[in-house]
Amino acid sequence: MANVPSDLKYTEEHEFVRVAPDGIAEVGITDYAQGELGDVVYVELPQVGAKFSKHDVFGTIEAVKAVSELFAPLSGEITAVNERLDKEPALVNTDPYGAGWMIRMRADDMSELSALLDAGAYEKQIG
Numbered sequence: 001m002a003n004v005p006s007d008l009k010y011t012e013e014h015e016f017v018r019v020a021p022d023g024i025a026e027v028g029i030t031d032y033a034q035g036e037l038g039d040v041v042y043v044e045l046p047q048v049g050a051k052f053s054k055h056d057v058f059g060t061i062e063a064v065k066a067v068s069e070l071f072a073p074l075s076g077e078i079t080a081v082n083e084r085l086d087k088e089p090a091l092v093n094t095d096p097y098g099a100g101w102m103i104r105m106r107a108d109d110m111s112e113l114s115a116l117l118d119a120g121a122y123e124k125q126i127g
Helices: 031-037 110-115 119-126
Strands: 015-019 024-029 040-044 057-063 067-071 076-081 103-107
Touching (some): 015 110
Antiparallel strands (some): 015 024, 040 057, 057 067
């Protein structure tokens, strides 16, 4: 059974969002998604300062089984990129909600969070 922390928000495309007290949103893929992908071998992420609208593709993740696009859960500007993933892409598999985070972004409109799934709704989606 996939780990679905109750304090996070989720997208239907299997990204998670953790909002820090300063309003910065940390984004990565869920435990369920990394399990479906298999061993992650490469992650392509945007540059700090890049801007995305909700649902825009912000990068790709390559695993042994497939290459998948990563979708921005919110509109905003990238404030940080997890550079450890360049050399250690397997962190996405071993610690998706911790060391395997992908980007941090400053959201343009925090009300977009309300359209994301809570843990219960995400658990229903993944069955």
